[in-house]
Amino acid sequence: MRPVLEIDGLSVEFASARGPVAAVNDLSFAIGEGETVALVGESGSGKSTAAMAILRLIASPPGRVVKGRVLFEGVDLLGLSPADLRKVRGDRIGMIFQDPMMALNPVYTVARQIAEVLEVHRGLAGRAALDEVVSLLRLVGVPAPETRAGQYPHNLSGGMRQRVMIAMALECKPRLLIADEPTTALDVTVQAQVLRLIEDLKSRLGMSVLLITHDMGVVSQSAHRVVVMYAGRKVEEGATRDLFAAPRHPYTQGLLRAARRARADDGTLWEIRGTVPSPHAMPPGCGFAPRCDCARAACAAAVPELTRTADGHEVRCIVAAEGAA
Amino acid sequence: MTAPVLEVVDLVKHYPVRRGPFEPRKIVHALDGVSLTVRRGETLAIVGESGCGKSTLARCLLRLEDPTGGTIRLHGADITSLDADAMRPLRRHVQIVFQDPYASLNPRWSIGTLMADPLRLHTKLSRAERRVRAAELLAIVGLGGEFLERYPHELSGGQRQRVAIARALAVEPDAIICDEPVSALDVSIQAQVINLLMRLRREFGIALVFISHDLSLVKHIADRIAVMYLGQIVELADAAGMREGAKHPYSRALFAAAPTVDPVPGVSCEAPIGGDVPSPIDPPSGCRFHTRCAFAKDDCALTAPSLRAVEGRSVRCHYAGELDFARWAGGSS
Ligand SMILES: Nc1ncnc2c1ncn2[C@@H]1O[C@H](COP(=O)(O)OP(=O)(O)O)[C@@H](O)[C@H]1O
Ligand SMILES: Nc1ncnc2c1ncn2[C@@H]1O[C@H](COP(=O)(O)OP(=O)(O)O)[C@@H](O)[C@H]1O
Ligand SMILES: [Mg+2]
Ligand SMILES: [Mg+2]
Numbered sequence: 006m007r008p009v010l011e012i013d014g015l016s017v018e019f020a021s022a023r024g025p026v027a028a029v030n031d032l033s034f035a036i037g038e039g040e041t042v043a044l045v046g047e048s049g050s051g052k053s054t055a056a057m058a059i060l061r062l063i064a065s066p067p068g069r070v071v072k073g074r075v076l077f078e079g080v081d082l083l084g085l086s087p088a089d090l091r092k093v094r095g096d097r098i099g100m101i102f103q104d105p106m107m108a109l110n111p112v113y114t115v116a117r118q119i120a121e122v123l124e125v126h127r128g129l130a131g132r133a134a135l136d137e138v139v140s141l142l143r144l145v146g147v148p149a150p151e152t153r154a155g156q157y158p159h160n161l162s163g164g165m166r167q168r169v170m171i172a173m174a175l176e177c178k179p180r181l182l183i184a185d186e187p188t189t190a191l192d193v194t195v196q197a198q199v200l201r202l203i204e205d206l207k208s209r210l211g212m213s214v215l216l217i218t219h220d221m222g223v224v225s226q227s228a229h230r231v232v233v234m235y236a237g238r239k240v241e242e243g244a245t246r247d248l249f250a251a252p253r254h255p256y257t258q259g260l261l262r263a264a265r266r267a268r269a270d271d272g273t274l275w276e277i278r279g280t281v282p283s284p285h286a287m288p289p290g291c292g293f294a295p296r297c298d299c300a301r302a303a304c305a306a307a308v309p310e311l312t313r314t315a316d317g318h319e320v321r322c323i324v325a326a327e328g329a330a
Numbered sequence: 331m332t333a334p335v336l337e338v339v340d341l342v343k344h345y346p347v348r349r350g351p352f353e354p355r356k357i358v359h360a361l362d363g364v365s366l367t368v369r370r371g372e373t374l375a376i377v378g379e380s381g382c383g384k385s386t387l388a389r390c391l392l393r394l395e396d397p398t399g400g401t402i403r404l405h406g407a408d409i410t411s412l413d414a415d416a417m418r419p420l421r422r423h424v425q426i427v428f429q430d431p432y433a434s435l436n437p438r439w440s441i442g443t444l445m446a447d448p449l450r451l452h453t454k455l456s457r458a459e460r461r462v463r464a465a466e467l468l469a470i471v472g473l474g475g476e477f478l479e480r481y482p483h484e485l486s487g488g489q490r491q492r493v494a495i496a497r498a499l500a501v502e503p504d505a506i507i508c509d510e511p512v513s514a515l516d517v518s519i520q521a522q523v524i525n526l527l528m529r530l531r532r533e534f535g536i537a538l539v540f541i542s543h544d545l546s547l548v549k550h551i552a553d554r555i556a557v558m559y560l561g562q563i564v565e566l567a568d569a570a571g572m573r574e575g576a577k578h579p580y581s582r583a584l585f586a587a588a589p590t591v592d593p594v595p596g597v598s599c600e601a602p603i604g605g606d607v608p609s610p611i612d613p614p615s616g617c618r619f620h621t622r623c624a625f626a627k628d629d630c631a632l633t634a635p636s637l638r639a640v641e642g643r644s645v646r647c648h649y650a651g652e653l654d655f656a657r658w659a660g661g662s663s
Contacts, residue, residue, distance in 0.1 A: 047516045148605065162606055163380075192379035192543060193587040194603055200589075219517065222546065222589030249591070263517045264591050266550040273528065274550070276521035280486045 007079060008035035009181055009213045010059070015073030017051070017058050020066055026284040028054040030237040032073070036181065039207070041214040043224040043245070045260070046234035047281050052217045055234075056185050059215075060094050077181070096126045099174030103186035105166035108173065109158040115142070115169050116154035119176065126177045141172040145202055164195035171202065178210050185217045200227060221264035225249060233257050236282060236292030239311070243318040253318060253325040256293045291322065299324045333406030335505045335537050336368040336391055336424065342399035343386050343561075347611070359610045360386040362561040364400070365637070368505055371535040373528075375548035375569075377584070378558035379607055384541045387558075388507045391539070392424055393417050405504075422452045422501035429510035431490035435482045441468070441493055442478035448500040467496040471526055488519040495526060505537040506530075513544065524551060545588040549573050557581040560610055560618040567643035577640055577650045579603075580619045617647065625653050 017029040029051040036042045044052045057063050059075050061082060075082045077093065085093070094100075102108055110118055119141060120134040129137055135154070142150035145168040158166055167187065174182060184203065188196035200223065207214060216228060224231055224245065231248050233241040233256065241254040252258045259277040267275040279296040282288055288295050294304040303323055311319050312326040320326065343361040348354075361383045368374055368391075376384050389395040390402065393409060402410045404423055412420070428434045435444055445464035449455055455463060465475045471492040482490055491511060498506050508527065512520040528551065530536050542548050548555055548569070555572045557565045557580065565578040576582040583603045603622045608614055614621045620630035630648060640650040647653075 047518065146604075164606055193545065193584060194379065195606070197587040197589075198604065220589065221517070221591045225591050225593060226589040260518055261591065263521050266521075266547060273525040274521040276525060277518035278522075280488060280519065281516075 008037050008076075009040075009078060010036040010215070011074075011076040012055070012059065013074040013076065015055065015058060015075065016071040017054050017063060017068060018071055019068050021285070023285050027071075027237050027287075028068075028284070029058065032234075032239055034232045034239065034242060036213045036215060038213060039211050040230065041207070041216055041228045043228035043231045044215060044217045044234065045219060045221070045224060045231060047236075048219070049281055049284070050234040051237040052234060053185055056100075056183050056215065056217055059183065060098065060100060061090060095122060095174075096177045097179055098181045098183060099177065099179035100183045101167075101170050101174045101185070101187045103189050105163070105170040106158065108170045109166060111158055114155055114157055115161070119154075119169070119173055122173055122176060137176070141176050142169070145169075145172045145175070146198060147172070164191055164199070167191060167195075167199055168202070171199065175206055175210075179212060181213045181215065182207075183215045183217075186219070187216075188223065189218070189220070196223075203227075221249075221261060233260070236287065237284075238292065238308070238321065239319070240293065240321045241319065243316075247316060247318060253314070253320040253328075254293075254322045255297045255299050255324070259296075332370070333403070334367040334369050335405065336539075337366075337403040337406075338387075338391065338400060339365050339403075340400040341365070341387070341390060341397055341402065343383070343390055343395060344398045356611045359561050359613050361390065361397075362613070364558075364561070364563055366556055366563065366566065368537050368539055370504070371531060371537055372553045373531060373538045373540055373551060375540045375542060375552035375555045376558060377542055377545060377548055377555060379543065379584070381607060381610065382558040383561040383610075384558060385509055388426060388509050388539070388541060391507060392421075392426055423503055424505045424507065425498035425501065425503040426507045426509065427491070427494045427498055427511050429513050431487070431494040432482060434494055435490060437482050439481075440478065441473075441480050441482070441485075444482075444493065445478070445497060445500065448497055452501040463500070467499055468493075470499060470530075471496045472522075486519075487515050488522055491515065491523050492526065495523075495530070499530065499534075502534075503536060505539060507539040507541070509541045510543070511540070512547075513542070520547070545585050546590060549585075557584065560607065560613050562618060562646060563637060563644070564619065564646045565643065566637070571641075571643050575655070577643060577645045577653075578619075578647050579623050579625055579653060579655075582655055619647075624657070625649060 013033050015029055015032045018025045018027045032055055046052055058070055063070065070083060082090065082093065116135060116138045119138045123129040123134045123137055138154050139150045142153055147153050147165060147168050188199050191199060206212060218224060228245050231243060231245050232239055235256050241257045249261065252261050262275045263277060269275050277296055282292060288305060290305040290307055291309055294300040309321050309323045311321045313319050341361050341364040345358040345360055346355050347358055364387060378384055390397050397410060401408060404420060409420060442464055445467060446460045449460045449463055465478060468477055473489065473492055512523050515523060527538055531538050540548065540552060549572060552569045554568050556563050559580050565576055565581040576585055605622055608621055616631040616633055617635050620626040635646050635648045637644045637646045
């Protein structure tokens with residue numbers, strides 16, 4: 006079966022005073038129908054850039070998609086005319102961000118912004134649109150939806166705004182939802198409500214989800230598959246269960262150990278030493294090598310290839326690849 | 331026995347607010363009757379959802395705010411109503427580290443200048459001695475002398491947090507209040523900063539008040555955990571007790587809602603509570619949690635429970651100890 010979304014060799018760079026910065030480098034992965042794929046990795050590893058590139062939301066300049074294809078239902082989004090693209094965005098593909106204010110217009114009431122999208126995508130107006138707004142708000146768990154509809158974004162709590170944005174993303178019953186850190190700014194009880202809501206709608210609409218998060222607990226709970234990025238590159242991909250049980254890449258291993266609050270031999274919390282390399286000073290070869298306990302001379306010589314292991318897992322590490330052979 | 335580093339009794343902090351020019355003045359009940367002690371060398375975690383009063387409590391402990399009521403004692407001495415002049419020499423005892431080190435470090439100052447500043451205010455060291463001490467302090471937090479010449483924007487988030495911690499150390503405090511110190515950091519870097527804080531506690535006997543919304547983290551690093559809801563402590567227990575299971579329905583729900591990396595099969599991570607936290611302007615009558623509590627009975631809306639001893643901990647619930655949390659296992663909401 007054809008995947009809903011297929012990203013193929015995507016590379017994005019940003020111009021900067023010190024020369025171009027490769028934010029996403031040769032990224033490929035696919036999302037099947039009804040599947041939730043989590044994109045995880047250190048901040049700055051290129052997750053948001055990848056998500057924005059899918060919808061062609063990268064501001065140019067300074068950004069530029071250097072190469073690659075983004076096939077949505079078989080059609081390359083990167084080749085669409087702006088008019089065709091607008092039909093896909095917000096209609097077939099919904100998007101929610103960490104900061105709802107990015108998607109909400111502060112000077113419009115909740116009803117007006119949702120109704121506007123309804124008019125563009127579904128031709129609803131007037132009373133019919135307003136009724137639909139109220140029922141959407143009720144669907145995403147906004148209490149007193151008739152009252153809320155008349156309010157402005159700043160009158161709402163963070164959790165409420167997040168739900169309004171989800172209502173906007175979902176009103177067109179998208180095939181794919183791209184959620185960039187949708188719950189990072191929320192408290193755990195509200196996070197649980199929002200994740201349950203996405204889960205509900207997923208099973209009801211058969212929607213696929215690209216979930217960007219740094220919370221490995223959320224990944225474990227929500228995702229079928231995980232793509233791990235480090236310094237702009239995919240370093241590992243696998244089914245969530247497999248990847249959590251047996252991570253292959255030393256970065257994934259470290260990330261999971263840290264997320265589990267594992268202890269080192271001396272009783273301290275297990276830490277990944279060092280910091281992410283600056284995008285201006287990328288080490289040659291494997292980007293993780295300077296922080297890696299398994300690194301050897303060959304790691305700095307060339308960027309390791311992605312290797313597919315027997316169980317369909319992919320890993321970009323020469324040491325892990327040898328172990329799997 | 332020596333007095334605890336800090337002790338607050340029945341602390342109240344109300345903020346008068348006015349929504350608009352013609353609206354009546356209202357009161358935000360940020361803290362309402364908070365009592366706790368910070369013991370020497372312990373890690374006391376304070377958790378709760380945003381707006382429950384954690385940062386207000388921190389500012390009151392530092393006497394950056396004037397409490398509306400209650401008592402604050404530092405090493406046994408009442409500091410509740412000392413004025414700024416009287417507080418100044420006492421400031422060095424309790425220091426604070428914020429979530430966003432970028433906002434708390436002057437971007438135009440080099441790390442060397444940033445480090446020398448508290449030494450100038452609180453010690454009699456000469457300029458040259460301050461320089462030496464600044465380098466020593468940076469070494470304690472794992473940063474080399476080359477950082478003295480750098481500026482905050484040249485540092486990573488973890489490095490900036492180390493600088494903030496080094497600055498707090500400069501005055502040899504007895505307690506450091508950490509308000510969400512690692513929330514802005516990647517999980518791989520969080521452990522570095524926490525290990526540093528834990529080492530300082532061990533080596534210098536510094537008590538840590540660790541404010542956080544990361545429940546999985548505090549269960550691993552705290553000695554005791556206080557759970558707050560709408561300006562009150564609803565449960566205070568040692569970490570082992572909290573890991574075994576909270577006794578207040580709210581703390582129970584809060585810990586259950588945090589997704590774990592390795593979920594136990596059959597146990598869902600959903601919050602057995604719905605809705606939002608009510609406004610602190612008109613907090614609910616009786617037990618403040620009764621509007622969202624699956625176990626609430628009629629009297630919960632009428633009489634406010636006090637924080638009482640239940641099975642080796644303190645719980646603010648009329649029915650703590652008698653509740654059947656298994657009722658939640660099916661994921662009712
Ligand atoms: N608008 C931009 N201009 C310049 N650089 C950018 C821009 N957006 C992102 N970058 C750079 O691209 C890299 C990836 O960033 P991002 O995609 O935001 O990472 P993540 O979402 O994983 O934290 C970073 O080095 C970041 O500084
Ligand atoms: N200066 C202030 N004026 C009015 N209300 C305030 C002020 N500071 C805090 N509050 C209110 O007090 C309550 C507690 O806030 P805070 O202590 O910041 O909570 P937390 O740190 O737990 O998120 C919130 O409702 C907040 O809006
Ligand atoms: Mg991002
Ligand atoms: Mg706070």
